[in-house]
Amino acid sequence: MALFHVARYAGPEAAGAEAEADGRARALLERLQCRARERQQQKQPAQQEAARASEAAGRRRRRPRRARRREGGGAAGSPHEPKGKRRKVDDEDTGGAGQGRGRGRGIRVRGGADAPPRPVSRAGSSEEAPGESGADAEGAGPPEDPGERPPGEASGPPARALLLGGFGRNRAPKVQPFLPSWLAEPSCVGKSVTEDLVPIEDIPEVHPDMQKKLRAHGISSYFPVQAAVIPALLESTANGFLVARGGYRPRDLCVSAPTGSGKTLAFVIPVVQALLCRAVCQVRALVVLPTKELAQQVSKVFNSYTDATPLRVALVTGQKSLVKEQESLVQKTADGFRCLADVVVATPGRLVDHIDQTPGFSLQHLRFLVIDEADRMIDSMHQSWLPRVVEAVFRSDGAKDHPLALLQRRQPQATTAASISCPQMPLQKLLFSATLTQNPEKLQQLGLYQPWLFSTRLARRGPRDADEDEDGDSGGKYAFPAGLSHHYVPCSLRTKPLAVLHLILEKNFSRVLCFTNSRENSHRLFLLVQAFGGVTAAEFSSRCGPSQRKVVLKQFEQGKIQLLISTDATARGIDVQGVQRVINYDAPQYLRTYVHRVGRTARAGKTGQAFTLLLKVQERKFLRMLAEAGVPEMARHDIPNEILQPLLPQYEEALSQLERAVKEERRQKAP
Numbered sequence: 001m002a003l004f005h006v007a008r009y010a011g012p013e014a015a016g017a018e019a020e021a022d023g024r025a026r027a028l029l030e031r032l033q034c035r036a037r038e039r040q041q042q043k044q045p046a047q048q049e050a051a052r053a054s055e056a057a058g059r060r061r062r063r064p065r066r067a068r069r070r071e072g073g074g075a076a077g078s079p080h081e082p083k084g085k086r087r088k089v090d091d092e093d094t095g096g097a098g099q100g101r102g103r104g105r106g107i108r109v110r111g112g113a114d115a116p117p118r119p120v121s122r123a124g125s126s127e128e129a130p131g132e133s134g135a136d137a138e139g140a141g142p143p144e145d146p147g148e149r150p151p152g153e154a155s156g157p158p159a160r161a162l163l164l165g166g167f168g169r170n171r172a173p174k175v176q177p178f179l180p181s182w183l184a185e186p187s188c189v190g191k192s193v194t195e196d197l198v199p200i201e202d203i204p205e206v207h208p209d210m211q212k213k214l215r216a217h218g219i220s221s222y223f224p225v226q227a228a229v230i231p232a233l234l235e236s237t238a239n240g241f242l243v244a245r246g247g248y249r250p251r252d253l254c255v256s257a258p259t260g261s262g263k264t265l266a267f268v269i270p271v272v273q274a275l276l277c278r279a280v281c282q283v284r285a286l287v288v289l290p291t292k293e294l295a296q297q298v299s300k301v302f303n304s305y306t307d308a309t310p311l312r313v314a315l316v317t318g319q320k321s322l323v324k325e326q327e328s329l330v331q332k333t334a335d336g337f338r339c340l341a342d343v344v345v346a347t348p349g350r351l352v353d354h355i356d357q358t359p360g361f362s363l364q365h366l367r368f369l370v371i372d373e374a375d376r377m378i379d380s381m382h383q384s385w386l387p388r389v390v391e392a393v394f395r396s397d398g399a400k401d402h403p404l405a406l407l408q409r410r411q412p413q414a415t416t417a418a419s420i421s422c423p424q425m426p427l428q429k430l431l432f433s434a435t436l437t438q439n440p441e442k443l444q445q446l447g448l449y450q451p452w453l454f455s456t457r458l459a460r461r462g463p464r465d466a467d468e469d470e471d472g473d474s475g476g477k478y479a480f481p482a483g484l485s486h487h488y489v490p491c492s493l494r495t496k497p498l499a500v501l502h503l504i505l506e507k508n509f510s511r512v513l514c515f516t517n518s519r520e521n522s523h524r525l526f527l528l529v530q531a532f533g534g535v536t537a538a539e540f541s542s543r544c545g546p547s548q549r550k551v552v553l554k555q556f557e558q559g560k561i562q563l564l565i566s567t568d569a570t571a572r573g574i575d576v577q578g579v580q581r582v583i584n585y586d587a588p589q590y591l592r593t594y595v596h597r598v599g600r601t602a603r604a605g606k607t608g609q610a611f612t613l614l615l616k617v618q619e620r621k622f623l624r625m626l627a628e629a630g631v632p633e634m635a636r637h638d639i640p641n642e643i644l645q646p647l648l649p650q651y652e653e654a655l656s657q658l659e660r661a662v663k664e665e666r667r668q669k670a671p
């Protein structure tokens with residue numbers, strides 16, 4: 001854009017000869033340019049300072065405001081213009097130099113190459129911010145007569161000129177995510193439950209009586225996770241469970257190992273052994289699990305290792321009435337209450353009910369808090385069960401002047417000479433899962449003390465990786481049982497049930513656990529399979545009552561049910577012997593769900609197969625998710641239409657039966 005208009009200067013002098021005027025104008029122009037340069041050089045330090053300030057202010061300003069200023073304004077007298085600046089412009093306007101001075105300063109910059117054109121006279125005053133260099137204005141648009149530049153002046157901005165702008169947001173420096181060292185450098189646990197076995201006698205810390213019990217249960221060697229965790233846990237109870245070694249608080253343990261790798265015994269054995277030396281029955285170990293069935297399974301394992309000992313195990317899941325459960329926890333005596341359970345296995349909701357409503361139920365002597373399926377339990381933290389437990393553990397009985405008040409448990413604080421001079425029973429948290437989160441933020445909710453991680457998988461780079469599991473994405477983060485083979489079956493929505501029937505009938509699959517994504521899907525598939533006939537099937541979901549679920553699981557375990565159609569209620573932890581195949585009728589949305597579902601087979605070193613039925617639209621995403629998860633190989637298993645053809649007539653008949661059954665159910669439900 002034009003910087004100045006020589007003709008306007010030429011005006012008064014042009015009365016005589018135009019050429020003379022032209023010459024004078026040029027001379028004047030050169031003089032002005034010289035003066036401008038001189039001033040520029042004099043002002044350089046101040047300008048640089050101001051430019052820095054302006055740049056900083058520019059960065060703070062929001063973009064639309066900047067744009068407004070550029071457009072409107074800066075015009076002299078603009079209400080947006082700072083007062084000082086306006087005054088300066090006014091001074092210049094009245095200073096007599098008029099356009100000449102304006103030109104001197106007019107060699108100032110425009111806000112940017114894309115700023116809208118403005119009248120020359122305003123251009124001079126609108127960009128009056130100190131430190132702006134007019135030289136750039138020349139650079140911003142060609143001068144009307146480039147030949148009139150002073151010799152040596154380049155057409156581009158001079159080297160020391162300051163450009164307005166630089167408002168572009170500077171990118172914040174990238175922060176490298178990092179994991180706390182306990183997460184980044186776990187104690188590695190062997191993966192193979194067939195090769196990395198440790199004979200029972202190689203861990204002498206386990207009491208001979210306990211070893212005998214293990215052998216009686218058919219266990220001659222420890223699985224890798226047990227060989228790592230049992231000694232670590234026993235070490236923290238080496239002086240009895242009341243005081244940790246040296247009076248120091250023991251570290252909390254986190255264990256991440258594949259499904260079916262024996263995590264349950266990894267805590268049952270040391271906890272039982274530690275409590276065997278207790279004198280008075282108190283709740284010393286609390287195991288919290290997400291589902292009733294799982295709690296029942298774990299309490300069964302505790303029972304099998306505590307029978308013929310004075311230790312008592314109570315199960316509180318809501319399967320029995322509150323009163324019945326209360327009777328298994330406490331007994332009213334003449335002088336108060338007597339505790340009846342050393343180990344309590346509970347679901348979180350029912351546990352809180354007992355903390356609130358069971359008189360005499362105390363957790364003040366709790367030594368071990370086991371959180372099984374820990375990642376799932378962290379998800380249920382909104383129920384606030386953990387703060388309630390911790391509060392109950394450190395509940396004070398009042399009476400500070402009581403002689404035993406000194407020995408009363410207090411919330412742990414920093415370890416100091418004073419704090420260890422009066423040792424108290426520690427509370428140790430033990431976390432177990434096949435898909436333990438590595439997200440430090442999530443783990444922080446558990447208030448772990450110097451946690452120690454045992455893991456079969458490689459350390460992760462950063463918490464970002466750890467976060468991804470919730471999005472269903474990961475990078476080789478979970479270990480799968482070695483004996484598990486993964487398959488997928490491409491099919492359409494219509495042929496999905498047929499594919500299941502084909503796998504069971506034609507391939508002679510027995511003891512199959514089939515997962516759907518909702519209880520409605522489970523129910524309908526069950527009705528359809530029943531209507532089709534030839535398969536002993538059952539359903540397992542929240543549609544069934546607890547007792548019905550218990551019966552179904554038992555029958556499935558006994559081999560009386562060929563196909564168990566279930567929601568994710570059985571996806572975690574359930575240990576049913578002899579499950580040879582898992583079918584994902586509905587593809588799981590998240591990797592964690594996949595890991596747990598397929599982990600119901602190929603347990604304890606056995607082999608198993610997992611089939612996932614995939615619609616065309618699901619194929620790419622699902623296969624990518626598993627590839628990134630480190631699934632060794634995903635075999636494609638095509639079922640050609642010709643194979644399904646013979647099943648079709650029976651299938652069509654079953655479909656119409658299903659339709660009638662669904663209608664009938666709706667009719668019955670209708671008010």
Ligand SMILES: Nc1ncnc2c1ncn2[C@@H]1O[C@H](COP(=O)(O)OP(=O)(O)OP(=O)(O)O)[C@@H](O)[C@H]1O
Binds near residue numbers: 218222257263264572
């Ligand atoms: N040392 C061992 N030798 C032989 N069998 C074992 C051993 N330890 C555990 N098992 C058996 O392995 C099976 C799986 O164990 P467990 O249920 O503890 O696995 P898990 O790691 O907790 O699996 P999930 O993550 O699915 O809950 C059980 O049937 C158990 O009896």
